[in-house]
Amino acid sequence: MQSAILPGGQVITVNEYNPEIHGDSIYCLDKSCSAPVIFVKGTDSVVSHFKTTGKSEENKHSSTCGFYKPLSFFESVAKVEEYQQDLLDNGIKKHIVKINFNKLDPDYEPKTVEREEKEKKSVDPTEIKIKQENETPKSIGSLKAVVNLLTSYDPGILSSIVVQVKGAKIPISRLILHFEKAYEQHWNDELLETPYFIFGKVERVIRREKVYFIVFESKDKRSQFSLVVFDKYFKHFTLRDDQLVGKEIISYGFLKKNTFNQDKKRSELSIKSDKFIQILTSKG
């Protein structure tokens, strides 16, 4: 792990840690665990990190700890939600990750080729070095990249991520939501003016002449939430029903309230192509 907790509750990262200042009493940042950890200095092949010694039961992560085993996408989302606000409040060093899905949008036209080349040239030469130091990526341009992010880094590193999207900076755990939670926040007017990553299990696909609905399966039966594809974009949407029904998926976009039927509050997220759906395997 890259961060740990000092006896006073302050978060310390491996790069900031100095035993002469901070002492040797440092702990796992998962509150259900709080196992003592030690500092391990980096080598050519491994970055500096904190770890448990495993010498006795007290020196191992508890089975509910986010560092006990590699986490699935769903477990990772839950742990980052549990940790993030607390770690941000206690001074974890933030990592900014930009989100830009423009290239996936069939309506998007790059302004000029020149500009893209300019951006390429201005790449910081230290970036490759940073990568070796276990830093998170600087930008995300697809749903697959989001899933990879959540399943490749430990929940401590993920909790340091603040997402820059449409000019706003938002802790990542606020933007990746199960649809039932998103639905509740949507109708309580608690959502921010940004696109969201929404995941859930597909119950059915309804294909009408002018619009398709990909309906999520609601356990509480109250949250009516669908992804929507309008006919203008049918040509970009080739997924078959059997590729979606019963599958856990994640999507990305702005939520809209559908108040057409006064009795039924429905949340909708409109997508323009297959690229705005990523199937989540039970492992991923």
Ligand SMILES: [Zn+2]
């Ligand atoms: Zn632990």
